[in-house]
Amino acid sequence: MALHRPTMMQRLRAEGTWDVCIVGGGATGLGIALEAAASGLKTALVEAHDFAHGTSSRSTKLVHGGVRYLEQGKISLVAEALRERDRLMHNAGGHVDDFGFLIPVKRRWAQFYYGVGLRLYDLLAGSHRWGRTEWVGRKEIIRRLPHLKEVGVIGAWKYRDGRFNDADLALGIARTAARCGATLINHCQVEGFLKTKGVIRGVALRDTLTDDAFSLNSRVVINACGPYSDTLCRLDDAGHEDRLRPSQGIHLVFDADTLQGGDALLIPKTDDGRVLFAVPWLGKVLVGTTDTAMDTIQAEPRALEEEIEFALDHANRFLGLDLKHEDIRSVFAGLRPLIQGRRDSTAKLSRSHEVEASPSGLVNVRGGKWTTYRKMAEDAVRFLSRSGALSFEPANTTGLQLNMSHGERGLHPTDSSDLKAAIDRAVREDMAVTVEDFLARRYRTLFLDARAAMEAAPEVARLMATALEQDPEWADHQAEQFRKTAAHYLPNNTP
């Protein structure tokens, strides 16, 4: 079943009562939709913006166990993530790369310390291990990465982890969920709940493209809103107390020649305990990330000037790079849905997940990370069965193959030999209905080069208007809307 919006909308509105309605179309919600549909449940998913519009398109692009969580003693979390890393590698048909990560080391004690940690990492992966961690001596590491000479390294540890295209994987999961019978729709926001005697029996929705309000009935409603989870809970219970403490992370994007050697780089701990990555990705290099606690959350989080300075300064100091403001091609920010601790700093808050139901029956799935989306979904769907909310036999999805895209997606769309064909396909099969859907998540142009995305927008808008049977005013409006969004992906916000 293709992700064709008019067809999906028709199905969404025609069904009497759904077994499960999932709110939120990021990694968490899409994973649950797949798990529920594979288990034979009548499944609907509604997403306020676009699939993976939230945190799930703004990650560091790592499918990983999380080396740094070992230091916090989170052994079972890391072991679980390493298992899921391997499953994803097998299930996503070549869309997760087994990639080399280098940890540059300046002192002997650090060589020993990280060496022990990485051996443990290998050990925890067990039969799911992707090669052995190795030590690369000073001479060799400086030959490969001359800029490390500036920071006085004595060598580097090289270990293996995964790299992926997050928005592309999200669409792959959405396609697979549709194949298993789920109905999924983007640009459709939950604005309230239908209740009988205080128990949730459905949701009130608004199609944000047409402003059409309607409702649907469902035996169970699942909150998979990621960092917006508490906001949805407040629609259910105005007195709800926040369970999450969102933390913002940003990435800066540079041209590929910024980093030589082909491997990614990791600084496990900067001065203030944050982690810093430099990851080659889709012909560019991502540098990030920060960890800034946020009091308010917005749909389009913006990088703070101090976060940009932090990432630039630390990449230059710790990696010996010479990055400048004017070299930044794009800046993107995302919000981690961290579960609230007591007095922990956000860098230390849990990356594990939880599933629980509110007194009204709303099932909340919180926390987690991209790598463990399948495990989160499994836990959520088993919770429905165990709690007696629905009677069914949960499926085993550990080896379920995902419907991934074919071909190169991600670069400048005008590099595509046939932009019109790419747009037609994105509209017909992948539910792209705005210029941003296409330029940010079907193609990753906005994330890779914000200025190039702005330049491409009028032509993309014109072709999308034809594919969607819209008029030239629609195209102009879309191009203008996109220009405003893309401005936030430019450093200093200067279009």
Ligand SMILES: Cc1cc2nc3c(=O)[nH]c(=O)nc-3n(C[C@H](O)[C@H](O)[C@H](O)COP(=O)(O)OP(=O)(O)OC[C@H]3O[C@@H](n4cnc5c(N)ncnc54)[C@H](O)[C@@H]3O)c2cc1C
């Ligand atoms: C900077 C950063 C880097 C990261 N890097 C990695 C990494 O490298 N590897 C890794 O494994 N994990 C990583 N993570 C974690 C991972 O990205 C997140 O845990 C995951 O994407 C969260 O997915 P989610 O579906 O819970 O939330 P989201 O992706 O935010 O999805 C929630 C969705 O709910 C929708 N929604 C909200 N309200 C409503 C409503 N009322 N009606 C309908 N829809 C609604 C939103 O539009 C949104 O699309 C990173 C996180 C951050 C912030």
